[in-house]
Amino acid sequence: MGLRFAVDTGGTFTDLVVAAENGVLTMHKASTTPADPVAGVIDSLRLAAESVSETLADYLGRGEMLVHGTTHAINAIVTGATARTAFLTTEGHPDTLVFREGGRMEPFNFTIPYTEPYIPKALTFEVPERITVTGKIKKPLDETAVIAILDKLKVENVEAIGVCCLWSIVNPAHELAIGRLIEKHLPGVPYTLSHRINPSLREYRRASSTVIDASLKPVMGAYMRGLDQRLKEAGFNGRVLVVTSQGGVMDAEQVAETPVHLINSGPSMAPVAAFAYGAGAEAETLIVGDTGGTTFDVSLVRKGRIPRSRETWLGQPFRSHMTGMPSVDVKSIGAGGGSIAWVDAGGLLHVGPKSAGAVPGPVCYRRGGTRPTVTDAALVLGFLDADFFLGGKMSLDRDGAFEAIRRDVAEPIGKSVEDAAAAIMELATEHMVQAIMDITVNQGIDPTAAAFVAGGGAAGLNCVAIGRRLGCRRVVVPETGAGLSASGALISDLKSHYQAMFHTRSDEFDHAGLNAVLTQLEAQCTDFAKGPGAGASAVAIDWSTEARYVDQAWEIEVPLKNSRIEGDGDLDVFVGDFHATHQDIFAVSDPGAPVETVSWNAEIRCRIGSAEPGRLAPKSGSSLLASRRVRFMNAGWHEVEVHRFEALPEGAGIAGPAIIESDFTSIVIDPGARAVRDRSGSLIIDIIQ
C-alpha cells in the first residue's frame, strides 16, 4: 500500500491529509486558488513533499489513491459557469422550475427578488406526452415534435439537456425515447434523464436534480479530466476519487458523468470523520459542527447512521434551488471566525451574517479588514495567541482588533472592550446553537443525549460553550479536527446508490412486485462491486425505504434488516421498524395505522482504504507552553495553562480553565470542564453541566 491523500478544497484553505504507508497522518494547509483550484491541490501536495524533503514527482509516485473534496460544482453554479442547458418536460407543465415548491422566508422582506428558474423559460420546451400515476400512457410521445425541438436547440447552441417527464419514475419509456432522439439528432450533446439521475417522487425535485446535473456535465467533465491529467503530469499514477454529497466517494471519471452528486462534496465528509473518531459506542448520537471562516455546517450521526435529506438547497432555503438528491443532511449558516459584529441604531448587537471572508479577513489579520469579527473577539479575550497563530506562521494585530471592537461594539452598547468581545463570542455561539437546534429537532435528536464533535479551524473557540448550551455530555475535538472533512475523505467507502420507485401498502402488500424491484437493485449493486469496487476489502449493501403513514405527506427513511420482504414475518419486522423510526424522529407513532412505501434504496459500500482514521505523528517534548491571561465568556479573567495539543500524552487530563493549542486551532477549556486525550488522539472534554 502506498501513500493515500485526501484533499479538501474549501473557500479559503485547501486542506490535505496524508496517510503514510505505516498509517501515520500528516496535515497541510495551502491557500485555495479560486481561479484554478487544481493549482491549490498541487500546492498542498508540494507542501507535503517538501515536509519530507522529497521532490513532488517522487512523493506522488508513492501515491496509491487521492480523494478529492471540491466546491467546484457549486462554484460553477454560483458564478454562472455552467453549460447553456435546455429543459424538456411534459406538455401542460412548463413552469415546474418556476413555481418550485413555494414557501418563503422572512415574510415581510420584499427586498429579495423571487428566484429565477434554474433553466430560463426561453430554454424550456413542452413535449407532447403524458403518463399517469399507474404508468399508463395517456398521451403517446410525439416524436416529430421532439425532433423539431431538438432542431431548435441546435440553433440555440444548447450545450446540455435535462429531460424530466411526469411519472417517468413509473414508466420511463418516454424519457428513454427522448434520450435516443437526442443521441441521434444532437450526437455528443450531454443529457440527463430524470428517472436515471434521481428516480424519486415529486416532479420539481427530480427536474431540479436533472437540470443541475446536465448543466454541470461539461464543466465538471473538464475539471475532472484536468485534475487527472495534471496529477499524472506531476507524477501521480494512483486512483483519483471524489467525495459525493452522500458521504461516500466515487471514481473521478464516473462522477463526471453524474456531477449533481458533487454539490455537497466536502461538508458531507465531516460526519464520516466524526463517526470514525467519536464513536465510543455504535449507539451514540453525534452532533457535528464544522466551523470555517464564513460558514458553520452542522451534521449528525444517529446510532451509527448519518441522516440524509432531499431538502438540500444550492443557496438559502426558498431563495435558491433544491438539488432534490438524497444528501447527507447538513445545515449551513453564515457564522464563523470571519462573521462581522455590529450594533444597530436601536443599540442591538448583531454578529453576522456578513463575513469579512478570506479577503479582507478579520482586522487582526492585517489584510485591510476594518470591521471587528469573531476572530478579533477571540484574540482580545486571549483565546488566540497573537504570536502563535497557525503554529506561529502568522502574527496577529491585537491592538487593531481591540480598537475595532471598541469603536464598533463596546462604545455603542456601553461595555468594556473585553465584555464586548465576550458578548460577540456569546452571540456567535447562540447562532450556532440555534442552527443545531433546527437540525436536531427536525431529525428528532435530543442534544442532551448526544456528544458534540467539533471540527474546522475556528471550532475550538467556542466548542465547549456550544456543548454546554446544548446540554451535551461531552465534546470531542479530533486531532485532525481542523481538517475534519479531509480526514473523513481518507477513510470513506466507495459508494453507489440505487433507487427505484415502488408504491405499496402494508395492508395490501405486493411481495412479488417488490422483491422483483429489490432483485434488480441488488443486481445493480453487484455490478458495481465487480466493476469499480473490485478488490475491495469489504462489501456491504445498506437497504432502506422511504415510507409514511397512508395519510401523511412526507416520507421518512427506514433501514431494512433484510434484502427482501418475503412473508408476513418479514413484513411485520419492516412495519415494526417503521413505527420505531417514526417514534425516534417525531416522538409519536401510530402502531395501528397502515404504512405505505414510495421508494426503495440500495447503497453499496466497498471498503477501499483503511477503516481506522490513523494518527498524527506525536510531537516530542513538554506539552506545556507559556501561560497567559484569558477572559472566559461567563467567568472573567484567569491566568491559565496553555498546552500543545500534539504533545499531550494519551490519558493526560487537563482541568479548565485552560487553552489547548495546535498548529491549526486553539481550544478553549472553560472553567469546570475537563479534557483528556483518548487513544485515537482526540481530545474528549467532559462538561460539568
Place this chain on the structure above:
Amino acid sequence: MTGNQTSIDGSRLAILTARFEGIARKMANTLHRTGRSGILTIARDFSCVVLTADHQLLATAESLPIHVLRGPDIMARTMADNHPVLKRGDAYLHNSPYHGCTHPADHSILVPVIDDAGVHRFTVLAKAHQADCGNALPTTYMGAAKDVYAEGALIFPAVKVQDNYEHNMDMVRMCRMRIRVPDQWWGDYLATLGAARVGEREVLNLGREIGWDVLEAYTRQWFDYSEKRMIEVVRAMPKGKVTRTSTHDPFPGTPADGITITATVEVKPDEAMIEVDMTDNPDCMPNGLNLSEATALSAPMVGIFNSIDHTVPKNAGSFRRIAIKLRDNSIVGRPSHPTSCSVATTNVADRVANPVQCAIAELADGLGQAETGALIPPSCGVVSGVHDGRPFVNEVYLGCTGGAGTPFTDGWLTILHVGNAGMCYQDSIEIDELRHPIFVHARRLMPDTEGAGRFRGALGAYSEFAPVDCEMTVAYVSDGNLNPASGTRGGLKGKPSAQFKRLADGSLEPVPACAEVLIGSAETMVSISCGGGGYGHPHEREPQRVADDVREGWVSRARAETVYGVKLDAAGHVDRPATAKLRGTGGKREPERARVLSGSPA
C-alpha cells in the same frame, strides 16, 4: 422605571431574542413534522407564538402574518379571563372568532407557562388550519354561510382540553362526532398540542436558567427596543393622510356591486404614529366573509409592515406606534355572535391589507406596495368526492400566484395572498395525483397577466384538473373576477381571476365565483388566478427587464411596446432610440424620486 429593575444590554437582548425566536421556531418545526393533514405538513398553514403573561405578543418565528400580528393577545386574555386560576398542565382549545381567533378553521392550543412557584409567566400558542372543522359543507371556507349556525363548526372559546397534562376525552369525543376526518383531526390535534408543550418546556427551562425576573426585564426592554425602531421608521416617513378603497366581488349575501372596503391611513411623523381608520365600512353581512376582530386588526398591520423597513421587529413594542380604529358589528370590525367569519383570513382581509399598502405607497416613492391578487380560486379549493367507495377531502395548492410589485422587486410569484406572504407551499402534481383521484392536465403561468409597472406584479396562473373515474366537488371562493389587483404610483392593475368547467365536448362553461361545483368524470375544472398589481409607471421599468420578460415569454412584444414603451430589435435586444421615442423622454424615464409630502396627495 424603578431603580432596582434588571437592565439588559444590547448583547443580552440579542441573545435572549435568539432564544425566544428559537423556541417559537422549535414549536413550528415540531408541528410541521408531526402534523397529519396535507394542509399542515404540505402547505404549512399554521403558526406558533410566545406571549407574555400580560398577553403581549413576544416572538412569532416565521408565521403567517394574518395569523399572528393581532389576535393571539386577545385569545390569551380570553383564556385568563375565563379561567382565573391557571395551572401547570392546563391546555386550552380556542377557535372562536368572537374571542380573538382568526376563523373557526384555525384550531389553536394555548398553554400557560407556570413557573415552579405557580406564577403564570408566559403563554405559548400553536394555531393550525384544519382540513375540516365540522362545517355544514365539506369546506373550511363557507363563503355563503349566513351565520355561524349555517357554518356549522364547533366553536371553542378557550376551552380547557387538558388538565394536569391529561386529555379531556369528552371534548375529544365531541370533535370526533362532528369533524369529517376524525383520525386526521386527532393527529393534527396531537401535533398542535405537542408543539405547544414543546414551547412550554423550553420556556420553563429558559426561566430556570436565566431567572424569571430577568426574562421579565428582557421582555420590557425588547418591546422598548422594538418601539424605538418603529419610532425611527415612522419619523422618517412623510406626513400625510390617504384614503384608498378596494372592492371585493359580489358574492351571495353581499350588495350587488360587491363590498367596497375603505381604509384611511394617516402617518404622523411628529407623534411617530401610523393610524388606520377602518370605521367607514359596511355592517356585518349574512355571509362568511366578515372579518374577525383578530383579522380586522391584523390585516391593516400586514399592509403597514409590508410597506416599511422589514427589520423592525413585529411585536407588542412596535405595535404601540400603530393605532387601528374599528367599529362594532362592521365587516371590518368586531363581529357579534352569530355573525359568520368563516372566510375571515383571506378575501375581505386582503381587501384591507391591500389598500393600506397602496395608501402608504402614495405617500412616497420607496414605500408601500401595489395590491396582491385575490383569493381563493378553484386551484386552491377543497376537493372532495367518493372514489372506489372511499371518500376523499383535502385542500389543494395547484397554482396561485399574484404577488404585488414593490419599490424593490417584482411581485413574489408564489405569494398566495397578501396575508400569507408566500409562506405556504405549492403542491407537487405527482403527490396530488398519488394522494387523490385527480389528474392535472396543466399548470402554467399566463403571459401578459401581470400588472405592469416599474416593478411588475406576478403573473396569473392557469390550472386545469379533473377527477379520475369518479365525480369531484370543488369548493372555492374566488374573489378578483371583477376587481383585479390594483397598481400604485402609476403601476397598472393585474388581470382578473376566472373559473370554468370544461365540458366533455371541450367547451368552457363559466361557473360562479363562490360555489361548490360538481365536476363530472369527463369534465375538468379550469382555474385562473389573479395577476399582481404593478408599482410605478411601466415606462419607468428598466428596459433590460422588459427585454428579459419578453425573452422568457412572460410579456409579449406587443405589450412591451404599447404598455412598457420598450422596442426590441429582431434579436430581442433593447432598441434604445426607439424606446426613448416610445417613452417620449428622449432617454430613460427617471424613476420618480421620493417626495416628502406635507399633506394629502391629490
